[in-house]
Amino acid sequence: MRYGFVLPEGDARRVAESAREAEAAGWDGFFIPDPVWGVDPWVSLAAAAMVTERVQLGTMLTPVSRYRPWSLAAQTATLDNLSGGRVILAVGLGALDTGFEAFGEVTDRKTRAELLDEGLDIITGLWAGQPFNYDGKHYHIKETAFFPPPPPVRKPRIPIWVVGAWPSEKSLTRVARWDGLLPNVLGPEGMGGGTPDDIRQMKAFIERRRAADAGPIDIIVEGKTPGDDRARGAETVRPWVEAGATWWLEADWSMPGHEAILKRIRQGPPREA
Numbered sequence: 626m627r628y629g630f631v632l633p634e635g636d637a638r639r640v641a642e643s644a645r646e647a648e649a650a651g652w653d654g655f656f657i658p659d660p661v662w663g664v665d666p667w668v669s670l671a672a673a674a675m676v677t678e679r680v681q682l683g684t685m686l687t688p689v690s691r692y693r694p695w696s697l698a699a700q701t702a703t704l705d706n707l708s709g710g711r712v713i714l715a716v717g718l719g720a721l722d723t724g725f726e727a728f729g730e731v732t733d734r735k736t737r738a739e740l741l742d743e744g745l746d747i748i749t750g751l752w753a754g755q756p757f758n759y760d761g762k763h764y765h766i767k768e769t770a771f772f773p774p775p776p777p778v779r780k781p782r783i784p785i786w787v788v789g790a791w792p793s794e795k796s797l798t799r800v801a802r803w804d805g806l807l808p809n810v811l812g813p814e815g816m817g818g819g820t821p822d823d824i825r826q827m828k829a830f831i832e833r834r835r836a837a838d839a840g841p842i843d844i845i846v847e848g849k850t851p852g853d854d855r856a857r858g859a860e861t862v863r864p865w866v867e868a869g870a871t872w873w874l875e876a877d878w879s880m881p882g883h884e885a886i887l888k889r890i891r892q893g894p895p896r897e898a
Contacts (some may be wrong), residue, residue: 626866628894629654631685631847631876632886637669639883643890644673647680650893654681654713656874661691661724667700674708681711685847685874686788686807688719690731690740694747694764702752702777710778714748715807715845716741717788739763742799745785752777786845791819791827801834805843805872818847821868828869845872850895852888858895 630652632643644655655673659666670682682704689697705712718737719725725732731740743761750757755773759766777783786805790796793811800806808827810819819827824844831842846865850858862873875894880886 626862626870626896627653627872628896629656629681629845629872629874630890630894631656631874631878633658633876633878633880635669635883635886636664637672640664640669641672641676643887644680644682645676646887646890648677650891651896652680652875652890652894654683654872654874656683656685656713656715659684659687661728661730667704670704670712671707674704674711677708677711679711681713682708683713683715683786685876686715686717686719686786688737688741689716689744689748690737691719691725692744694744695751695766697744698748698751699774701748701783702774705777705779705783706775712777712779713784713786713805715786715805716745717807736763738795738799745787745803749782749785752782784843786843789827789831790816791823791830794830797827797830798834800842801831801839803842805845806831807845821864824865824868824870841871843871844869845874846870847874847876849877850875852892855893855895859897862895 630647632640635643640657647655657666657669666684673682701712701714718741721732731737740763743764747759747764754776756768756770758768784804786807787800787803788807788809789800790809790811806827808819808824809816810823828844850861
């Protein structure tokens with residue numbers, strides 16, 4: 626199991642400071658929001674890359690429909706080179722209540738799903754090198770061969786984590802193409818992270834549809850553990866490990882203030898003693 630910390634807020638300087646603290650405290654990954662309007666995540670993660678050496682860096686998460694895919698491909702490839710191959714791209718449809726409608730972003734779920742699929746095709750195609758062309762429903766790219774950025778350092782590509790909504794077969798089939806599952810489960814009260822048993826079912830479904838040579842897939846779960854009680858924290862994580870999860874993301878979106886956030890970062894991940 627690897628452990629990441631999700632920083633709920635902060636400007637680029639604070640992101641860099643927090644990432645440095647996270648690396649020193651033994652966290653394996655460091656993630657920040659990607660808002661419709663707010664602090665730019667890629668500038669912030671570039672600042673974090675300059676003061677860290679080991680910790681993985683990414684967003685939690687990036688709605689691809691809000692980006693021009695070629696711009697996102699360039700931003701992630703640039704950051705991956707700057708960091709020495711430490712980028713993770715976590716993607717999904719995004720939460721509409723974060724400002725989609727206010728800023729005129731696409732809100733139709735089916736269209737956002739189509740933009741996500743085509744966007745990932747374009748991003749990975751551009752990472753693989755030029756010349757590149759694409760002819761989809763929403764995007765049409767003529768072959769280009771000028772001023773490409775260096776390809777990502779990470780091989781075979783920057784890992785792509787994708788939200789999978791259970792029990793939607795279409796959503797989980799999408800996940801099976803990529804490198805990580807961010808699980809969501811549709812229940813009576815909407816979407817949630819589900820249970821360890823849900824994770825087992827989702828993992829089994831993905832493995833049945835995953836290419837034989839694709840290798841193992843990461844399964845990422847979010848939650849909160851008490852930083853002042855490592856044993857209790859490890860006990861919280863254990864059922865998810867047993868269900869097949871490979872990453873635990875410490876995520877408390879309501880944590881009050883930067884000092885409380887830094888305190889939790891410095892307490893470190895809930896690893897077994």
